[in-house]
Amino acid sequence: MAEIQWLDDMSVALARAKAERKPILLDFFNPG
Amino acid sequence: MGAVTYPDSKVAEFVNGRMIPIQLLADAKPYADDFNVKWTPTVIVLDEDGKEHSRTVGFLSPEEFVPSLLLGIIKTQFDLNRFSEALTDAEKLIADYPKSRATPEAIYLRGVAGYKSTHDPKHLKAAYQKLQAEYPASEWTERAQPYNLLP
Numbered sequence: 001m002a003e004i005q006w007l008d009d010m011s012v013a014l015a016r017a018k019a020e021r022k023p024i025l026l027d028f029f030n031p032g
Numbered sequence: 033m034g035a036v037t038y039p040d041s042k043v044a045e046f047v048n049g050r051m052i053p054i055q056l057l058a059d060a061k062p063y064a065d066d067f068n069v070k071w072t073p074t075v076i077v078l079d080e081d082g083k084e085h086s087r088t089v090g091f092l093s094p095e096e097f098v099p100s101l102l103l104g105i106i107k108t109q110f111d112l113n114r115f116s117e118a119l120t121d122a123e124k125l126i127a128d129y130p131k132s133r134a135t136p137e138a139i140y141l142r143g144v145a146g147y148k149s150t151h152d153p154k155h156l157k158a159a160y161q162k163l164q165a166e167y168p169a170s171e172w173t174e175r176a177q178p179y180n181l182l183p
Contacts, residue, residue: 002041004044006054007052007055013054022050023051023079024054024079025047025052025054026054026063027073027075028056028058028060028063028064028069028072028074029055029072029073
């Protein structure tokens with residue numbers, strides 16, 4: 001089954017977004 | 033979201049294909065303050081420079097989450113004056129998710145993007161007419177109402 005390939009570093013997300021010309025999905029979550 | 037929506041295969045396929053997903057704790061510094069996060073789940077769509085274009089707060093089902101994200105992508109493209117891309121994705125949202133709560137706004141944005149890319153007001157009037165015919169109770173029908181007065 002496919003899973004969302006979450007990142008956890010904003011600088012990495014921004015670099016990938018620029019390179020792939022894609023928008024970022026930013027999810028703030030509470031694990032508790 | 034983590035128990036129901038994110039594990040959904042259609043959600044995962046859409047997110048992995050169209051977006052760069054990042055997950056942060058609700059108190060992650062400095063981002064929680066930068067984005068004024070007060071409750072979870074808060075889901076925000078950013079452009080490649082990290083600027084916010086759309087957000088939702090609270091649970092969304094898989095069926096509503098994908099069109100919600102697609103609308104966020106459309107808003108991003110629209111804000112960046114990428115009207116051709118906005119129109120393509122608006123067409124997809126309207127065709128594939130006619131029952132979504134996101135669809136009336138996509139019709140509205142399709143009309144505005146069509147107008148801004150051609151300067152032909154027929155796109156605005158067509159947006160109102162479709163909204164009035166298919167989504168008469170939507171707030172976006174009311175917002176588009178003046179376009180019906182266009183020639």
